[in-house]
Amino acid sequence: MTTITYIEKLLHKELAERDLFLVDFYSENDNSFIVFIDGMENVTLKQCAEVSSLLREKLDDNYDEIEITVSSPGLDSPFKHPNQYKKNINKKVEVLLKDGTKQSGILLDYQTEQLTLQLFEKPKGKDKSKKPSLGNTITILTEQIKYTKKQVTF
Secondary structure (H helix, E strand, O other), X not given: OOHHHHHHHHXXXXXXXOOEEEEEEEEEEXXXXXXXXXXXXXXXXXXXXXXXXXXXXXXXHHHOOOEEEEEOOOOOOOXXXXXXXXXXXXXXXXXXXXXXXXXXXEEEEEEOOEEEEEEEEXXXXXXXXXXXXXXXXXXXXXXXXXXXXXXXXX
C-alpha cells in the first residue's frame, strides 16, 4: 500500500470517529502532505492538532521523514464535499456556474444532483444603503456548477 493510500485510509477511519470528514488531501511531494478536514460544526484548531498528532502516532517511526499539515478549509474555499453543502443550508452562498454566471443567495436545499437557492435581489434605486432582499428561488444542477462558496458578510 502506498504512503498516500495508507494515510488516506487512516484519515477516513479516524475522522469518522470524531464526526469530521475529509475535504481534500494531497501530496506536495513524497514526504509532504496537506490535509483539509471539516465537520458539521466548525472545526477548531485543537481538532486539527489532535488529528495531526493521531496521524503521527499511527504512522510511528516508519514515517519519521513525513510532514503532514492538517487544517480546515478557509472561509473562501470552494465546497468540495457534499457535507459542506449540507452544513451551509439556510446560509448565504455564492455559486459560480461553468458558463461564468454568478448567483448569490440562501442555500435552501442540496441533493447530489442539484441545489436550491433563493436569490438575492439588488435594491432598486440609487440608495446604496439598502440591503439586498430575497427574491426568486432557483434550482441549479450540480453539473453546471464550477464552484460554490460560503458568502461571508461583515
